[in-house]
Amino acid sequence: MNPPESPRRDAALPPLAVLGAAPAFDEALHVGRPNLGDRSRFLDRLNDILDRRWLTNNGRYVIELESRIAALVGVRNCVLVANGTIGLELLIRALGLTGEVIVPAFTFVATAHALQWQEITPVFADIDPATHCLDPESVEAAITPRTTGIIGVHVWGRPCAVDELQALARRRGLKLLFDAAHAFGCSRGERMIGAFGEAEVYSFHATKIVNTFEGGAIVTDNDELAEKLRLMQNFGFRGYDRVIYLGTNGKMSEVAAAMGLTNLESLDELIEANRANYRAYAKHLAGLPGVRLFPYDERHRSNYQYLVTLVGEDAPLTRDEIVAVLHAENVMARRYFHPGVHRMEPYRTRFPDAHRTLPRTEAVCRQVLVLPTGPALAEATIERLCGIVRSALENAATVRERLAARGTPTSQ
Numbered sequence: 001m002n003p004p005e006s007p008r009r010d011a012a013l014p015p016l017a018v019l020g021a022a023p024a025f026d027e028a029l030h031v032g033r034p035n036l037g038d039r040s041r042f043l044d045r046l047n048d049i050l051d052r053r054w055l056t057n058n059g060r061y062v063i064e065l066e067s068r069i070a071a072l073v074g075v076r077n078c079v080l081v082a083n084g085t086i087g088l089e090l091l092i093r094a095l096g097l098t099g100e101v102i103v104p105a106f107t108f109v110a111t112a113h114a115l116q117w118q119e120i121t122p123v124f125a126d127i128d129p130a131t132h133c134l135d136p137e138s139v140e141a142a143i144t145p146r147t148t149g150i151i152g153v154h155v156w157g158r159p160c161a162v163d164e165l166q167a168l169a170r171r172r173g174l175k176l177l178f179d180a181a182h183a184f185g186c187s188r189g190e191r192m193i194g195a196f197g198e199a200e201v202y203s204f205h206a207t208k209i210v211n212t213f214e215g216g217a218i219v220t221d222n223d224e225l226a227e228k229l230r231l232m233q234n235f236g237f238r239g240y241d242r243v244i245y246l247g248t249n250g251k252m253s254e255v256a257a258a259m260g261l262t263n264l265e266s267l268d269e270l271i272e273a274n275r276a277n278y279r280a281y282a283k284h285l286a287g288l289p290g291v292r293l294f295p296y297d298e299r300h301r302s303n304y305q306y307l308v309t310l311v312g313e314d315a316p317l318t319r320d321e322i323v324a325v326l327h328a329e330n331v332m333a334r335r336y337f338h339p340g341v342h343r344m345e346p347y348r349t350r351f352p353d354a355h356r357t358l359p360r361t362e363a364v365c366r367q368v369l370v371l372p373t374g375p376a377l378a379e380a381t382i383e384r385l386c387g388i389v390r391s392a393l394e395n396a397a398t399v400r401e402r403l404a405a406r407g408t409p410t411s412q
């Protein structure tokens with residue numbers, strides 16, 4: 001006779017870990033599992049770097065990656081940097097932004113921090129619930145005499161309303177730039193994201209579609225701006241012993257660039273694997289009450305880097321209850337960008353009423369549930385994961401009761 005899975009397990013209940021069963025997965029299933037590309041190609045490059053003893057400061061691999069990215073995006077300049085955040089900071093400074101800059105609160109905190117770090121006030125505008133990107137009308141309403149710029153974020157790789165933002169920026173004399181951390185390899189129609197505004201910034205953090213362990217890039221058609229960024233990213237050096245500008249250290253290393261080149265060679269396969277996962281989730285989540293996949297617009301190319309679902313008010317469990325159910329099964333689902341940047345410090349203290357002007361941001365922050373994706377994920381795993389969600393929703397009352405008994409917060 002088999003022993004019960006756990007002393008608390010009731011045989012009449014579905015085999016959910018929150019109800020006492022063993023977790024469905026022995027090892028944690030993470031959102032943001034790094035893509036590695038062809039390991040032997042990376043190791044060949046690594047050996048070459050070690051053999052040549054050229055580790056950083058604009059080496060061969062950095063130069064090669066910059067030219068490949070510029071060609072892929074269709075822009076004249078790519079400046080690789082140590083991470084996306086420093087890329088934003090450099091660009092903000094190089095463009096001479098001051099006073100106030102309008103940003104979404106539905107973004108990773110780095111977008112706002114890159115401004116505040118330089119004593120520039122991020123002013124939060126609301127989003128379009130269809131795209132999760134800045135709503136141009138809300139941006140216009142946030143403009144004051146102190147506003148100098150707008151930073152759009154192409155959230156989940158879906159393009160911002162670039163035409164409307166461009167027209168608004170032109171009309172009001174503001175600089176427009178984009179945080180394209182999610183959007184490497186994505187397009188708006190035929191034009192690649194990266195080619196809009198004054199410049200755009202990618203992140204190549206470990207969790208991104210193409211990673212350089214840590215890293216980022218600023219892409220722009222503006223040669224003068226690119227030149228300034230190159231100086232600023234390397235202490236202001238122009239040649240040996242000659243500093244002509246205020247700068248910092250924002251350089252990318254050769255090993256990082258080697259990883260980027262290796263990942264880039266697999267970009268098409270990585271995107272195809274994520275797209276296949278998206279279709280598999282669509283199949284296995286079909287018909288679940290209140291849970292739907294974030295839609296992509298087929299007119300634009302996406303990298304499907306994030307598998308985004310939305311848990312509506314009509315779902316029998318809240319988003320946070322589903323997160324608790326999944327975590328108990330070892331599925332490390334994430335609530336990006338909960339609770340919204342406006343509810344994080346120092347903004348929360350500085351702008352305690354910001355949430356009043358951000359109703360759509362607030363609603364989306366309560367709904368988004370990001371699930372694992374990536375080339376290592378088998379369809380059988382996706383089916384099992386979706387089966388857990390289905391089973392939890394079908395037994396919502398019992399699940400809720402058990403979560404409450406454990407003291408798990410069920411909504412925030």
Ligand code: T4K
Nearest residue numbers: 030031032033034083084085108110179181203204205206
């Ligand atoms: N703008 C936007 C819109 C961004 O999304 C980001 C970064 C930036 C700007 C700034 O760019 P960077 O300066 O980072 O280049 C993660 C990433 O750290 C962050 O890069 C990313 N956005 C953000 C959306 O996600 P966390 O706090 O969720 O990271 P963490 O450590 O919890 O990792 C996420 C998941 O990935 C975990 O469940 C575990 C897994 N993971 C992570 C790492 C680092 C791995 O399996 N292996 C790993 O090596 O922020």
